[in-house]
Amino acid sequence: MTSADLAAKPSKSRPRLGRKFHLLWSASAISSVGDGMRDSALPLLAVAVSDSPGAVSVVSVAASLPFLLMSLYGGVLADRADRRRLMWTIDAGRAAVVLGFACWVFVADPPLVAVAALAFLLGCGETVFSNAATSAVPEVVRPDQLDAANGRMQANMLVGGNLVGPLLGSVLFAAAAAAPFTVDGVSFALAAVLVAATGRSTAPRTRAERRPVLTEIREGVDWLLHHRDVRMLAVLSTLGALACFMGTTMMVLMVTRVIHAPAASYGIVLAAGAIGGTAASTLAGRLSRLLGRGTRIALAFLVMGVALILMGLSTSVAEVAALYGVVGFGIVTWNIQAISLRQQAVPKDLLGRVNSCYMLLSRIGIMTGAALSGWIASVAGIRTPLLLGGGLLLVLLVAVLLLLPRMTALEAPAAAATPAEAAPAAAAPDAE
Numbered sequence: 521m522t523s524a525d526l527a528a529k530p531s532k533s534r535p536r537l538g539r540k541f542h543l544l545w546s547a548s549a550i551s552s553v554g555d556g557m558r559d560s561a562l563p564l565l566a567v568a569v570s571d572s573p574g575a576v577s578v579v580s581v582a583a584s585l586p587f588l589l590m591s592l593y594g595g596v597l598a599d600r601a602d603r604r605r606l607m608w609t610i611d612a613g614r615a616a617v618v619l620g621f622a623c624w625v626f627v628a629d630p631p632l633v634a635v636a637a638l639a640f641l642l643g644c645g646e647t648v649f650s651n652a653a654t655s656a657v658p659e660v661v662r663p664d665q666l667d668a669a670n671g672r673m674q675a676n677m678l679v680g681g682n683l684v685g686p687l688l689g690s691v692l693f694a695a696a697a698a699a700p701f702t703v704d705g706v707s708f709a710l711a712a713v714l715v716a717a718t719g720r721s722t723a724p725r726t727r728a729e730r731r732p733v734l735t736e737i738r739e740g741v742d743w744l745l746h747h748r749d750v751r752m753l754a755v756l757s758t759l760g761a762l763a764c765f766m767g768t769t770m771m772v773l774m775v776t777r778v779i780h781a782p783a784a785s786y787g788i789v790l791a792a793g794a795i796g797g798t799a800a801s802t803l804a805g806r807l808s809r810l811l812g813r814g815t816r817i818a819l820a821f822l823v824m825g826v827a828l829i830l831m832g833l834s835t836s837v838a839e840v841a842a843l844y845g846v847v848g849f850g851i852v853t854w855n856i857q858a859i860s861l862r863q864q865a866v867p868k869d870l871l872g873r874v875n876s877c878y879m880l881l882s883r884i885g886i887m888t889g890a891a892l893s894g895w896i897a898s899v900a901g902i903r904t905p906l907l908l909g910g911g912l913l914l915v916l917l918v919a920v921l922l923l924l925p926r927m928t929a930l931e932a933p934a935a936a937a938t939p940a941e942a943a944p945a946a947a948a949p950d951a952e
Contacts, residue, residue: 537669543709544604545672547714548653551611552676553705554618555646556685557692559583561700562639564693565625570632586643591880592878594648596736596829598872603656604832605648608715611708614645619705626698639863651879655871658863659721666860671804674852678797738919740873743866749926750865753836754878756923757858759789759916760821764851765889766896767828767909770791774831774840781837792841796848804856821917826909832903867928871874 537545562583566575585701597606621638624630653673661669692699730736735755743752775786807816866874893905920927 521740537661537665537672541657541665541669542658543714543718544653544656545669545676547607547611547711548673549676549680550707550711550714551646551649552680553685553688554704554711555642556681556683557689557700557704557707558618558642559637559681559688560686561693561704562635564690565630565697566632568634568697569629569773571633572632575632576641578632578636579639583639583643585640586647587883588880590644590647591651591883592737592740592873593733594878595740595873595876596733597648598652598655598875599736599740599869600730601652602721603652603872604715604718604721605660606652607656608712610645610652611712611715615641615705615708615712617641617705618678618701618708622698622701622705625701626933632940651872651875654859654875656721656864658868658871660718663864667808667856668805670856670859670863671801671852674804674856675798675801678801678848678852682794722762729754736907737873740870740877742876743870746876747865749930750862750874752764752923753858753861753930754881756916756920757854757878758881760824760854760913761882761885762889762892763909763912764824764828764847764907765886766893766912767906768844768847769830769893770897770902770905771840771844772832773897774834774906775837778902779835779837779840785837789841789844792845793848796845797852798848799845800849800852801856804853807853813857813861813928816853817924817927818917818920819838820850820854820857821920822850823847824854825910825913825917828906828913830910832906832910860885860928861927 562579563576566579689700775781827843831843895906
């Protein structure tokens with residue numbers, strides 16, 4: 521792999537995203553805000569209805585279980601159904617459930633088991649919705665527009681799910697316990713209307729074409745196992761997630777126990793990470809025009825690894841915050857590349873199921889990294905997981921550089937089918 525290959529630059533023309541994508545993006549943004557409101561309001565409600573310190577843990581576990589239990593089945597649903605119809609149906613269902621729950625909270629305090637059940641149901645909806653949304657993006661944009669489109673979708677999760685949603689949910693809960701759930705329900709209803717306005721997606725399979733769920737799941741797993749390049753992409757993402765969470769899980773202790781900063785400083789660090797990720801998502805389209813795919817992938821692993829190591833050596837909150845912003849930039853940049861490559865390489869009728877396998881593996885990497893972080897910190901000190909996580913990312917960078925030709929080749933078939941650069945905007949798949 522020569523430096524010229526690594527830095528090969530695509531067209532600098534700005535891809536124009538069309539009406540259907542903007543409707544889809546708007547719906548995803550609103551749903552992400554709703555998810556963020558739920559993430560902040562449910563723990564607050566759990567504390568309000570129960571004196572047990574374990575109440576928050578019960579709700580947190582209930583909200584996390586769907587990612588492990590529903591990912592593979594969600595992939596089957598995304599491949600069986602009209603994906604956009606599936607999205608608006610899920611949001612309509614979430615609207616009904618949350619608005620009903622808001623009425624309950626308005627008249628009485630629900631028991632903790634009801635709060636946990638709501639967290640589980642909404643988590644199931646989020647798991648399936650996210651897979652369907654990722655699988656639906658290639659249906660409304662051209663292959664050369666995927667980086668810009670995926671960047672905007674990633675921004676939804678960061679800004680809506682991590683910043684606006686949690687803040688809005690907390691403020692509304694302080695005003696009235698039912699308020700965040702009422703607004704959440706309305707937001708899901710609005711998102712459902714927006715997705716429905718995009719029209720039909722691919723024709724859903726008939727009942728005669730469907731096979732047993734386990735058979736369809738196995739088809740997705742088998743495709744991933746036998747497609748060497750996409751399998752390699754999944755392994756890199758899983759190990760990358762493990763390395764990142766090995767380091768970042770210790771940030772709260774790094775700030776409060778090693779640097780001895782006030783607990784409120786941790787919020788500043790988290791905000792910096794969200795800002796860095798948002799910057800990456802906003803610049804995704806521009807970066808795709810300025811830098812080749814290989815350069816973007818290598819850059820992501822390089823900045824993540826170096827920033828985590830420097831965080832492990834930091835002595836001030838300002839340094840940790842700035843470096844976590846760089847980590848956030850790297851994480852989102854890599855996510856966008858991996859998603860775009862996957863969307864181009866995987867057959868359309870298998871995309872949901874392969875996405876679900878990929879998401880499940882990444883979740884396992886996250887959980888493993890977090891668990892290892894605690895064990896390593898207890899044995900070798902709080903700075904050590906940060907240093908090891910950064911070191912592992914730099915080792916993965918070497919693997920990335922060796923495997924770049926194979927990764928960048930994943931988009932070659934799709935690129936060959938892309939309309940000419942000079943083609944008018946009306947050539948976009950969602951031109952009306």
